[in-house]
Amino acid sequence: MNDPKNPQATPPSYYQRHIFFCLNERSDGSECCARHQAQEAFDRCKSLVKAAGLAGPGQVRVNKAGCLDRCAAGPVAVVYPEAVWYSYVDMSDIDEIVESHLKNGRVVERLLTPPHLGR
Numbered sequence: 626m627n628d629p630k631n632p633q634a635t636p637p638s639y640y641q642r643h644i645f646f647c648l649n650e651r652s653d654g655s656e657c658c659a660r661h662q663a664q665e666a667f668d669r670c671k672s673l674v675k676a677a678g679l680a681g682p683g684q685v686r687v688n689k690a691g692c693l694d695r696c697a698a699g700p701v702a703v704v705y706p707e708a709v710w711y712s713y714v715d716m717s718d719i720d721e722i723v724e725s726h727l728k729n730g731r732v733v734e735r736l737l738t739p740p741h742l743g744r
């Protein structure tokens with residue numbers, strides 16, 4: 626609902642943070658996030674967020690995504706509204722993203738996707 630006094634104002638976000646995991650799998654055998662534990666990372670993130678009581682409106686949403694077109698940096702996940710991209714390696718990285726960023730709003734600098742890496 627727009628603010629009638631300020632029709633250009635952005636409405637409040639339904640979620641405080643929204644993380645998308647690329648789960649894309651390529652059947653031709655070429656590189657894709659699914660070949661690097663993306664499903665396991667998604668499942669782990671979702672269960673950690675739920676266990677921490679962070680899931681739901683006004684809090685955190687964990688979503689599957691198709692190819693995010695940054696395959697060269699994969700596996701990747703992106704957190705909005707900050708638009709922070711992560712390239713993770715293992716499940717301890719997911720634990721750190723949940724604890725630091727999703728829970729406490731602190732970006733995990735060491736896992737940031739290099740800005741020049743795209744497809």
Ligand code: FES
Pocket residue numbers: 647648649650656657658659691692693694695696697699700701
């Ligand atoms: S396959 Fe994951 S970003 Fe393209």
